[in-house]
Amino acid sequence: MNGLILMAHGARDPGWSAPLEASAARCQALLPGWAVAMAYLEFMQPDLMDCGRTLVARGCTEVAVLPLFLGAGGHVRKDLPAQIQALREAYPAVQWQLHAAVGESPRVIEAMAQAALDVAGLAPANPETPPA
Amino acid sequence: MNGLILMAHGARDPGWSAPLEASAARCQALLPGWAVAMAYLEFMQPDLMDCGRTLVARGCTEVAVLPLFLGAGGHVRKDLPAQIQALREAYPAVQWQLHAAVGESPRVIEAMAQAALDVAGLAPANPETPPA
Numbered sequence: 001m002n003g004l005i006l007m008a009h010g011a012r013d014p015g016w017s018a019p020l021e022a023s024a025a026r027c028q029a030l031l032p033g034w035a036v037a038m039a040y041l042e043f044m045q046p047d048l049m050d051c052g053r054t055l056v057a058r059g060c061t062e063v064a065v066l067p068l069f070l071g072a073g074g075h076v077r078k079d080l081p082a083q084i085q086a087l088r089e090a091y092p093a094v095q096w097q098l099h100a101a102v103g104e105s106p107r108v109i110e111a112m113a114q115a116a117l118d119v120a121g122l123a124p125a126n127p128e129t130p131p132a
Numbered sequence: 133m134n135g136l137i138l139m140a141h142g143a144r145d146p147g148w149s150a151p152l153e154a155s156a157a158r159c160q161a162l163l164p165g166w167a168v169a170m171a172y173l174e175f176m177q178p179d180l181m182d183c184g185r186t187l188v189a190r191g192c193t194e195v196a197v198l199p200l201f202l203g204a205g206g207h208v209r210k211d212l213p214a215q216i217q218a219l220r221e222a223y224p225a226v227q228w229q230l231h232a233a234v235g236e237s238p239r240v241i242e243a244m245a246q247a248a249l250d251v252a253g254l255a256p257a258n259p260e261t262p263p264a
Contacts, residue, residue, distance in 0.1 A: 004248060011205030019203055019235045026245035031252055066251050068244060070200060071151055073143030099251045102244050103151045111243035112200065112234050113158035116136060119196050119231045120163055 003035045003060035005051055007080060008068040010040035017044060020068055035060055041075055048083045052091065062095040063087075070103030135167045135192035137183055139212065140200040142172035149176060152200055167192055173207055180215045184223065194227040195219075202235030 004027060008020050021038060028036040035058050039051035046054070048065070055063055065084060067076050084098045102108055136159060140152050153170060160168040167190050171183035178186070180197070187195055197216060199208050216230045234240055 002252070004252060006244075006248065008202065011203060013203075013205040013209065016203035016205035019233075019241050020244075023241045023244040023248075026241065027248045030245060030249055031254070034252065036248075064251050066248050068202060070140070070202065071143060071145075071148035073145040073148035077145065101151075102247050105243070105247035105250065107243040107247050107250075108240065109151050109155045109158065111237070111239040112138075112152075112155040113162060115234050115237035115239050116138065116155075116159045116168075116198050117162055118237065118239075119198050120134070120136060120166065 001035055001059045003055040003063035004031065005063060005065045006038045006068050007048060007065050008038065008040055009075065010042045010044035012043050041079060049086060052087045056091050056094055065098045067101045069101040072101045076101045133167055133191045135187040135195035136163065137195060137197045138170045138200050139180060139197050140170065140172055141207065142174045142176035144175050173211060181218060184219045188223050188226055192226065197230045199233045201233040204233045208233045
């Protein structure tokens with residue numbers, strides 16, 4: 001079985017992950033034969049090691065890790081490769097592949113621009129100057 | 133003139149913002165009559181106040197602020213409203229509107245799921261380019 005881990009930053013606010021979980025649910029619907037799971041770097045559970053362990057227990061022999069980050073900073077360039085290396089050492093029979101940050105996908109760049117158009121569409125075409 | 137500020141977190145790595153700047157450039161192309169600008173919460177410049185000041189100087193009387201955050205945690209729920217309030221107090225003749233985090237847009241949720249399909253090596257569910 002193939003696995004896909006959507007790896008997000010995490011936040012203290014439990015509602016933060018709702019859109020990411022929605023994206024994961026959509027992925028699972030689009031990839032019915034795959035094991036799709038979320039993991040978090042900070043504040044939320046599971047972390048990448050726990051998530052990877054679960055997928056291995058489910059029989060995954062190849063796991064793709066997609067960072068749900070808008071840009072590639074220290075987390076994506078340093079923290080995630082180190083965690084992937086730890087998974088490779090813990091489960092050397094499994095192929096672990098770390099991919100580029102999702103925010104670098106032209107699909108996501110375009111979707112953000114289109115979402116901005118939605119926002120722009122909410123503004124009046126000829127805004128009046130509000131009273132001082 | 134209408135303004136649109138794309139408000140991102142920022143990072144120490146100067147390359148982090150490249151996809152966000154690409155999205156902003158796409159926005160500007162889609163909204164030729166608008167002043168589109170980026171602002172950052174941490175690590176990068178300009179901050180929201182400086183960015184807002186620039187848009188006011190360019191003649192904006194209504195400014196939409198779209199948080200380029202994947203989820204709504206403390207930054208979106210607390211820090212940004214406080215900064216918007218500071219803008220309203222500094223420039224009360226300008227309308228400042230804070231929108232929901234871009235990650236909550238169904239467009240972005242779907243684009244992230246489609247990007248995961250790319251990673252999985254599978255054809256997108258709704259390919260933009262029909263097969264030859």
